[in-house]
Amino acid sequence: MxxxxxxxxxxxxxxxxxxxxxxxxxxxxxxxxxxxxxxxxxxxxxxxxxxxxxxxxxxxxxxxxxxxxxxxxxxxxxxxxxxxxxxxxxxxxxxxxxxxxxxxxxxxxxxxxxxxxxxxxxxxxxxxxxTSGAAGWDNVFTDIKNQLDAVFxxxxxxxxxxxxxxxxxxxxxxxxxxxxxxxxxxxxxxxxxxxxxxxxxxxxxxxxxxxxxxNLNNGTTSNGVTTFNPKTATLNLTTLNPQNAPTLLQPAMSTLSISEKGKSVAIGGSVIMLVNPSDYYALEAKFTALNVNGVYTFTLPFGIQVMQSVAVTAGTAVIFVAKRxxxxxxxxxxxxxxxxxxxxxxxxxxxxxxxxxxxxxxxxxxxxxxxxxxxx
Structure with a gap:
C-alpha cells in the first residue's frame, strides 16, 4: 500500500x-x-x-x-x-x-x-x-523490392x-x-x-x-481546437463467462488486430481490458480457477490482461492495444x-x-x- x-x-x-x-x-x-x-x-x-x-x-x-x-x-x-x-x-x-x-x-x-x-x-x-510493409528475401546486390514505409x-x-x-x-x-x-x-x-x-x-x-x-472521427472544432466525442459501446459482455468468453471476445480481438486503414496489426500480449475497481473482482471471480499445483489463476482468453482504473465508468470495459x-x-x-x-x-x-x-x-x-x- x-x-x-x-x-x-x-x-x-x-x-x-x-x-x-x-x-x-x-x-x-x-x-x-x-x-x-x-x-x-x-x-x-x-x-x-x-x-x-x-x-x-x-x-x-x-x-x-x-x-x-x-x-x-x-x-x-x-x-x-x-x-x-x-x-x-x-x-x-x-x-x-x-x-x-x-x-x-x-x-x-x-x-x-x-x-x-x-x-x-x-x-x-x-x-x-x-510503420507498414515487410522485409523480403532476394539475391545479394539486387534492387530493394520490399521497403518498410513509415509515415511520420x-x-x-x-x-x-x-x-x-x-x-x-x-x-x-x-x-x-x-x-x-x-x-x-x-x-x-x-x-x-x-x-x-x-x-x-x-x-x-x-x-x-x-x-x-x-471517437477520432467524431468531434467538434472551435478556434482550431477539436473536442472529440465519446465512442459508443459496441460489445455486449453482460453474459460473459468462461464458456462463452472466446466467442464474445473474438469480435474485439478482430477489430484490434486491424488498423483503421485495413492493415494487419500484431497484438499478441498487448491487449488490456480496463475496468472500474467495482467490477474487477466480479470478473476475477468468474475467471479464477485452481490449477493442478493448487494455485488460483486468473486468466482471460487470447492473453488479455485485466487492469483496474477509477477513470473507467462502472459497468463498462475498455479493451485496447497498449502499444498503439x-x-x-x-x-x-x-x-x-x-x-x-x-x-x-x-x-x-x-x-x-x-x-x-x-x-x-x-x-x-x-x-x-x-x-x-x-x-x-
Missing amino acids: TIFNTLPNYQAAVAKFTESMANDADKATQNALYAEAMQTLGSDLTETLTNSNKETLEGMFASQHANKGMTATEIKFFNDIAKNVGTKNPLLLPEETVNEVFEDLVSEHPLLGAINFKNAGLRLKALVAE TEEDFSQSKLTAFVVIPKDALQFGASWIKQFVIAQIGEAFAVALEAAVVNGDGNKKPIGLTR YDAYVGGGTEIKEFDQTLALDDLNLYTAKAYYFGKPKDNNVAVIATLVAQGA
Missing part, C-alpha cells in the same frame, strides 16, 4: 474528479474538482505530518519511492526552496528529478506503464510513426499543460533537502498520474490528451510559488506545470464494452 491509499479524503476527491471527466462535465467543473483533489492531497499530507512523527512519514514515502540519492543540482534546488520561500519566479525542476517522477509514474501506475509512454525531455514536439507526423503538445498543486508545510522546511524532495515529487507524481490516467481514458482532446474512449497509444511528457516541469487565495499561513503552496500529449493511433486501438446491463 502506498502513502496515497491511506488518505481517504483524497481518494474520495479523486473519484469525484475522474467521474466528472467520464461524464463530460463542463471544463470549469472538471478544473474545480481537480483543484479540490490536489488541495485535499496537500491537506491530508499535512495532517499526516502533524499527527505522526517525521520518521513515520519518511517510512511511508520510502514505500512510494526508492531513495536514489541526490545530485549536487538537486541538493541546491531543494535547499533553495527551504531558504527562499518568498520567490515568485518560476524554476525548472532539475532534469534528474523530472526523470525520477516519470519513472515513478510508469512503474507505480499500471495503465501509464502499459501505454507507449515516453519522456521527450525539454522538447514540446514529438515524431509519431506508423509531428505532434505538438504545448497546449496540453498540466498543473498540480504542491503543498509544503512550513514546519517541514527544517527537515532538509532530501526530505523536501521526497515530499515534493510524491505530490507531483501522484497529481500528474491522477490527471493523466483520467485523460488517457476519457480525455476529449481540448487542452488535454485524447482518451481511449473517444502514443503518450509523451516534455518541456520540463516548472515549479513556482502560488501567491493567490489558496495560500495559507502555515503552508507554502506551489504550482508544478508540465506538458503532456496522448492519442490513440486510430479508432481501432480501443473497443468499448458493456459489462453490466443498465438497471441491473
Whole structure:
C-alpha cells in the first residue's frame, strides 16, 4: 500500500474528479474538482505530518519511492526552496528529478506503464510513426523490392499543460533537502498520474490528451481546437463467462488486430481490458480457477490482461492495444510559488506545470464494452 491509499479524503476527491471527466462535465467543473483533489492531497499530507512523527512519514514515502540519492543540482534546488520561500519566479525542476517522477509514474501506475509512454525531455514536439510493409528475401546486390514505409507526423503538445498543486508545510522546511524532495515529487507524481490516467481514458482532446474512449472521427472544432466525442459501446459482455468468453471476445480481438486503414496489426500480449475497481473482482471471480499445483489463476482468453482504473465508468470495459497509444511528457516541469487565495499561513503552496500529449493511433486501438446491463 502506498502513502496515497491511506488518505481517504483524497481518494474520495479523486473519484469525484475522474467521474466528472467520464461524464463530460463542463471544463470549469472538471478544473474545480481537480483543484479540490490536489488541495485535499496537500491537506491530508499535512495532517499526516502533524499527527505522526517525521520518521513515520519518511517510512511511508520510502514505500512510494526508492531513495536514489541526490545530485549536487538537486541538493541546491531543494535547499533553495527551504531558504527562499518568498520567490515568485518560476524554476525548472532539475532534469534528474523530472526523470525520477516519470519513472515513478510508469512503474507505480499500471495503465501509464502499459501505454507507449515516453519522456521527450525539454522538447514540446514529438515524431509519431506508423510503420507498414515487410522485409523480403532476394539475391545479394539486387534492387530493394520490399521497403518498410513509415509515415511520420509531428505532434505538438504545448497546449496540453498540466498543473498540480504542491503543498509544503512550513514546519517541514527544517527537515532538509532530501526530505523536501521526497515530499515534493510524491505530490507531483501522484497529481500528474491522477490527471493523466483520467485523460488517457476519457480525455476529449481540448487542452488535454485524447482518451481511449473517444471517437477520432467524431468531434467538434472551435478556434482550431477539436473536442472529440465519446465512442459508443459496441460489445455486449453482460453474459460473459468462461464458456462463452472466446466467442464474445473474438469480435474485439478482430477489430484490434486491424488498423483503421485495413492493415494487419500484431497484438499478441498487448491487449488490456480496463475496468472500474467495482467490477474487477466480479470478473476475477468468474475467471479464477485452481490449477493442478493448487494455485488460483486468473486468466482471460487470447492473453488479455485485466487492469483496474477509477477513470473507467462502472459497468463498462475498455479493451485496447497498449502499444498503439502514443503518450509523451516534455518541456520540463516548472515549479513556482502560488501567491493567490489558496495560500495559507502555515503552508507554502506551489504550482508544478508540465506538458503532456496522448492519442490513440486510430479508432481501432480501443473497443468499448458493456459489462453490466443498465438497471441491473
